[in-house]
Amino acid sequence: xxxxxxxxxxxxxxxxxxxxxxxxxxxxxxxxxxxxxxxxxxxxxxxxxxxxxxxxxxxxxxxxxxxxxxxxxxxxxxxxxxxxxxxxxxxxxxxxxxxxxxxxxxxxxxxxxxxxxxxxxxxxxxxxxxxxxxxxxxxxxxxxxxxxxxxxxxxxxxxxxxxxxxxxxxxxxxxxxxxxxxxxxxxxxxxxxxxxxxxxxxxxxxxxxxxxxxxxxxxxxxxxxxxxxxxxxxxxxxxxxxxxxxxxxxxxxxxxxxxxxxxxxxxxxxxxx
Numbered sequence: 001x002x003x004x005x006x007x008x009x010x011x012x013x014x015x016x017x018x019x020x021x022x023x024x025x026x027x028x029x030x031x032x033x034x035x036x037x038x039x040x041x042x043x044x045x046x047x048x049x050x051x052x053x054x055x056x057x058x059x060x061x062x063x064x065x066x067x068x069x070x071x072x073x074x075x076x077x078x079x080x081x082x083x084x085x086x087x088x089x090x091x092x093x094x095x096x097x098x099x100x101x102x103x104x105x106x107x108x109x110x111x112x113x114x115x116x117x118x119x120x121x122x123x124x125x126x127x128x129x130x131x132x133x134x135x136x137x138x139x140x141x142x143x144x145x146x147x148x149x150x151x152x153x154x155x156x157x158x159x160x161x162x163x164x165x166x167x168x169x170x171x172x173x174x175x176x177x178x179x180x181x182x183x184x185x186x187x188x189x190x191x192x193x194x195x196x197x198x199x200x201x202x203x204x205x206x207x208x209x210x211x212x213x214x215x216x217x218x219x220x221x222x223x224x225x226x227x228x229x230x231x232x233x234x235x236x237x238x239x240x241x242x243x244x245x246x247x248x249x250x251x252x253x254x255x256x257x258x259x260x261x262x263x264x265x266x267x268x269x270x271x272x273x
Contacts, residue, residue: 044071044072045074045248046076049076051079051188052188052208054077056207059267060263061073068247068251073247078186080159095251099205099234100159100233104117114239118235118236121271122231122232122269124207124226127142128220128221130195130200130217131200132220133220134220149201150199150201151190151191152183161187170229191205194219195213195219207267207268209221236252238252
């Protein structure tokens with residue numbers, strides 16, 4: 001009996017190294033315990049957007065962020081022409097939303113884009129006034145004796161300013177009112193001039209005329225016939241800085257969703273062809 005005990009003990013000792021090796025191999029190939037529990041990494045998306053998009057974009061971002069809490073979208077608003085120059089010079093934006101689709105097209109020609117160009121809406125021009133009702137005299141409102149200042153965006157780099165100038169020429173009014181023109185850096189500043197009374201009338205974007213702040217001012221607007229100017233086709237594009245940023249791609253995809261399209265239409269962006 002004593003010898004049997006020692007034989008069993010010796011057998012266990014011989015088996016122990018093999019058992020340890022097997023156990024070590026199992027531990028080595030076991031997946032990390034916390035891999036499935038790791039939280040999604042936060043992402044930041046940098047957007048350059050035409051100033052006419054301010055209120056629509058803020059609404060879009062709010063809804064997108066609710067569904068994608070780990071993605072932060074930061075937007076800078078300004079004139080499309082200025083953004084075009086900045087992006088050409090390497091500004092680190094992930095997406096560019098232009099008030100004139102020609103700017104993204106030029107960026108694509110310059111190999112400064114990372115996706116196809118997406119047409120998201122058509123901009124519309126209005127006459128807006130805090131003190132007058134442009135629906136009564138329409139474009140002739142600009143000839144009213146009470147009008148000493150007319151605000152338009154800078155035609156040199158703001159698409160809405162360029163279209164405003166086209167409309168004034170279409171109605172043969174430019175030479176009659178050119179001395180009254182007050183130039184805004186972008187369409188948002190132009191709307192601000194009209195809203196504060198710095199100009200009696202502003203030629204602004206419908207999307208801004210429909211914004212809560214402009215409506216609370218109690219002004220009136222008249223939609224300028226689109227036949228009086230070239231179309232304001234508005235498009236966006238992903239930029240090279242977005243490569244490796246899935247948040248930017250997800251936000252771009254969201255902008256093509258039915259929900260996003262409805263919001264844009266509600267803010268006065270006409271349908272695309």
